[in-house]
Amino acid sequence: MRRLGCIADDFTGATDVASVLASVGRDVVVAFGPQRLTGSEFADADAVVIALKSRTAPVEECVSDVLDAARALRAWGATQFYLKYCSTFDSTSDGNIGPSIDALLAELGLTTALAAPSYPANGRTVYQGHLFVGHERLDESPMRDHPLTPMRDSQLRRLLAPQTAQPVANLFLDEVRAGGETIREALAPESPRTVIADAIDDDDLRALARASDPHVLLTGGAGLALGLGAEGEAADRPLPHGAPQGGRLVVSGSASSKTRSQIAHARSELPSRKLDLQRLAAGESLAPELAEWVVEQWAAEAHRPVLVYATDSLDDLAAIPADERAGVADRIERTLADLAAATLDHGLGALLVAGGETSGRVVQTLGIDAIRIGPQLAPGVVWAEAAVASAAAACDGSADPALPTRSAPEQTRRIAIALKSGNFGDERLFTDAWEQLR
Numbered sequence: 514m515r516r517l518g519c520i521a522d523d524f525t526g527a528t529d530v531a532s533v534l535a536s537v538g539r540d541v542v543v544a545f546g547p548q549r550l551t552g553s554e555f556a557d558a559d560a561v562v563i564a565l566k567s568r569t570a571p572v573e574e575c576v577s578d579v580l581d582a583a584r585a586l587r588a589w590g591a592t593q594f595y596l597k598y599c600s601t602f603d604s605t606s607d608g609n610i611g612p613s614i615d616a617l618l619a620e621l622g623l624t625t626a627l628a629a630p631s632y633p634a635n636g637r638t639v640y641q642g643h644l645f646v647g648h649e650r651l652d653e654s655p656m657r658d659h660p661l662t663p664m665r666d667s668q669l670r671r672l673l674a675p676q677t678a679q680p681v682a683n684l685f686l687d688e689v690r691a692g693g694e695t696i697r698e699a700l701a702p703e704s705p706r707t708v709i710a711d712a713i714d715d716d717d718l719r720a721l722a723r724a725s726d727p728h729v730l731l732t733g734g735a736g737l738a739l740g741l742g743a744e745g746e747a748a749d750r751p752l753p754h755g756a757p758q759g760g761r762l763v764v765s766g767s768a769s770s771k772t773r774s775q776i777a778h779a780r781s782e783l784p785s786r787k788l789d790l791q792r793l794a795a796g797e798s799l800a801p802e803l804a805e806w807v808v809e810q811w812a813a814e815a816h817r818p819v820l821v822y823a824t825d826s827l828d829d830l831a832a833i834p835a836d837e838r839a840g841v842a843d844r845i846e847r848t849l850a851d852l853a854a855a856t857l858d859h860g861l862g863a864l865l866v867a868g869g870e871t872s873g874r875v876v877q878t879l880g881i882d883a884i885r886i887g888p889q890l891a892p893g894v895v896w897a898e899a900a901v902a903s904a905a906a907a908c909d910g911s912a913d914p915a916l917p918t919r920s921a922p923e924q925t926r927r928i929a930i931a932l933k934s935g936n937f938g939d940e941r942l943f944t945d946a947w948e949q950l951r
């Protein structure tokens with residue numbers, strides 16, 4: 514089996530594709546940045562995903578990060594490469610999908626890219642070159658109004674062409690279903706280009722991945738990874754060292770509609786606190802009092818999950834003046850990350866984070882280098898195992914000094930962590946995720 518090197522443009526996307534790779538039997542590790550690709554767990558793996566925060570970064574910064582990741586993966590021994598971006602093709606006419614593909618093809622000496630964002634398990638399909646989200650075209654779905662990457666077209670060729678120097682072609686469903694030979698011809702090295710493939714079910718994705726030779730750069734959502742496993746093998750994995758003991762916490766900075774329904778459901782079953790956005794906007798630091806409250810809940814009832822969230826209604830977004838929104842968003846992310854760090858020394862055992870940006874901030878604040886994939890919670894959402902340095906994380910200056918910290922020396926221990934994309938999971942996710950940790 515080829516050693517697979519995957520580059521994901523955000524942190525939740527990285528665990529998404531890793532979860533699919535694990536489900537088809539790959540031994541996969543996620544590294545949060547190319548410089549983290551060290552250590553024995555990587556030597557044994559047959560797939561590595563490097564998580565970047567490049568989706569909405571300036572183009573030059575994104576390309577530089579993608580190239581660093583590609584070089585690290587090549588040094589690790591990758592012989593097949595996969596660029597994971599959002600299944601809703603989140604990008605603008607400047608990038609960053611096209612520039613990432615161009616840079617990778619040149620760096621790796623590959624000729625052709627396959628582009629397959631389809632992810633049927635999460636309702637994303639591509640037909641006649643158009644991307645659908647559930648029953649809606651991409652440009653008629655809520656992605657139309659995404660604050661950073663508003664998707665106002667569903668025709669992928671039109672979306673990609675302005676972003677790339679490569680010719681862009683289509684591979685329509687009848688050609689995909691005609692079989693491996695037809696797919697191989699479309700991806701032949703003699704006609705270098707990016708080929709956008711239709712796929713409306715998992716078998717289409719399997720056929721595409723399996724017909725792709727090593728000269729093809731695989732790109733897309735996580736669904737394409739279904740074709741990269743051992744034939745017929747499927748494995749749902751426990752956490753490598755079993756379920757950790759300790760407090761259970763959900764932090765949500767996501768305002769997506771799926772997350773809002775998960776919050777609405779969880780509020781009736783779990784102790785919950787909503788961030789006071791007016792106080793945050795006024796510059797108050799809320800993490801210390803929230804951490805105290807969380808620790809009190811754990812003291813009152815061990816193992817009861819606790820929820821802290823930013824938004825449960827679109828009115829919350831409207832309440833913040835447009836020119837203050839970015840600042841508030843940043844404070845929300847920092848508050849939730851500081852809260853998680855502050856509870857680390859007070860028994861945090863399992864942490865579920867909702868939202869890609871929020872997940873990035875939390876992982877960085879907790880100083881997590883890498884994770885190993887465990888049991889699945891929903892398509893694209895998994896529990897994973899992370900090593901954390903408890904005392905270091907609580908004393909890095911981001912956590913509140915007012916909260917009493919343990920005087921024990923710094924130690925490394927394991928927690929369970931799940932990074933949930935805003936639009937993934939059913940409404941019971943925050944209340945039922947813990948069943949997998951029994």
Ligand SMILES: Nc1ncnc2c1ncn2[C@@H]1O[C@H](COP(=O)(O)OP(=O)(O)OP(=O)(O)O)[C@@H](O)[C@H]1O
Nearest residue numbers: 766767768769824829842845868869870871934935
């Ligand atoms: N009421 C609010 N006002 C301003 N910003 C908010 C508000 N609620 C959430 N945010 C910010 O919105 C952003 C949500 O992004 P995030 O990526 O975490 O979630 P998402 O977009 O739902 O997830 P994904 O990227 O996985 O689809 C965060 O920066 C968060 O701080």
Ligand SMILES: O=C(O)[C@@H](O)C(=O)CO
Nearest residue numbers: 526529599600734869934
């Ligand atoms: O592909 C998806 O939809 C997700 O993994 C994601 O990238 C959300 O940010």
